[in-house]
Amino acid sequence: MGIEEKGTGPGGIERRVGVGIHLKLFGFLLPLVILLIVSVTLMATEVTKSTLRRDLLQRGAAVSRVVALFAGHSMLSNDPLGLDRLVSETRASDPNIAFVAIRDTSDIVVAHDRVTERGKPYHPVPPLLPLGTFGDTRADEVVRDGRRLIEYTTPISFAGRRVGIASIGLSMEGLAAAQRSIQQRIYAAAAIILVAAFFGTLLLSSFITTPVKRLHQGVLSLANSETFQSVPVRSSDELGALTGNFNRMAETILAQKTALQKKALQLEEAYISMVRVIAASLDARDPYTMGHSTRVARMSCALGRRLGMDEEELSNVERAAIFHDLGKIQTPDDVLLKGERLSRAEEERMKNHPIDGSEILRMAPFLHRYIPVVRAHHEWYNGEGYPDGIKGDEIPLHAQLIALADAFDAMTTDRPYRHALSTEAAISEILRFRGTQFSPELADAFAKMMREMPPSDETMLKSMAL
Ligand SMILES: [Fe+2]
Structure with missing residues (x-):
């Protein structure tokens, strides 16, 4: 009182x-x-x-x-x-x-x-x-x-x-x-x-x-x-009538709210499925990156799970990883598929894909939550990354997981100008960049995870299937 x-x-x-x-x-x-x-x-x-x-x-x-x-x-x-x-x-x-x-x-x-x-x-x-x-x-x-x-x-x-x-x-x-x-x-x-x-x-x-x-x-x-819970009606006066009407109104609102939530979920799922298809199509533009987004999503989630993330957060990590290179849809083929070293201008064009991806996600309000992660997946722990040059804890955690998985997948797949590195060699490279490109703790956790992973799981992670 x-x-x-x-x-x-x-x-x-x-x-x-x-x-x-x-x-x-x-x-x-x-x-x-x-x-x-x-x-x-x-x-x-x-x-x-x-x-x-x-x-x-x-x-x-x-x-x-x-x-x-x-x-x-x-x-x-x-x-x-x-x-x-x-x-x-x-x-x-x-x-x-x-x-x-x-x-x-x-x-x-x-x-x-x-x-x-x-x-x-x-x-x-x-x-x-x-x-x-x-x-x-x-x-x-x-x-x-x-x-x-x-x-x-x-x-x-x-x-x-x-x-x-x-x-x-x-x-x-x-x-x-x-x-x-x-x-x-x-x-x-x-x-x-x-x-x-x-x-x-x-x-x-x-x-x-x-x-x-x-x-x-x-x-x-x-x-x-x-x-x-329905409000109990304890009297037959005006307040009792008001309470009864409130309960009926609440039931109607709840039914409509549930229906709306269901529709919104269906809409979001449909949109995400569409983006998955676009991301897969994008990966397929370059035979060397086929299945890249899916593999990055799997590795990011595996690391997130080891860090104790719950299923809802893991779902967000997985979707952000699927979307992370969406901006490359605006990168011309002659830059994206170039088999040799990129010129300075081409490199700058390539580096614009995190911003392009963010702008694409901005078109759908319910995908806004993935924008900071997609935009930051090429930031470096020491601030020397792009596009914003943020560093340390300023970089969203999900973006740091995706950056590790992205780098590892790039190193362990064949490229026009080099053969794929072995798992151990790629892990060594990751660790070589701990404290510069990657957070030391996350780099150590990622290396530990990849070294402890049974070969069958590693194969599954590297599988191209969606
Ligand atoms: Fe990227």
């Missing part, structure tokens, strides 16, 4: 395309899901805190009204014990209640949960923040004795006459603790949902992109038809 590297597969198909679609989809969905969860969490926290605050305010106001109601009876019936019991029981009913005070219309405290306050004037504190009114009860946020409180003030009335005021203080610490507790629970739930959302998003993006990935693999597989 990481960053993918670019590359080109068989048939020019783009194998990787930067960041994968899976990662892109995941990267697109995950921030959205996180944003949604965080927004919902913050909203839920705010709504819950607000609800808790409102409930607390209403609950405190209700308590204040109840205290005022009962205090009215006790005050009219002049029952100080009843008032004391009312304030102490109210104070004990909830640990968040900080104080309960009842005062008369002169603001003298007639009952208080702290008995020392009784009979003293009630000291109001300025409100920090008015929190609203609930019926006849007013709520304010205040700081009393260093503590933040919600102070409720409810008038005590009886029969339409005000007889006093009830005040209770409710600690805000309880509200803050309740808000912290609910906030922690919401955050814990949000964390669990976030983890689940991460894996859910991963799973969802995988679910969406897997069919696309399979199709991508199918396209790559199609480009390399040897390993193509």
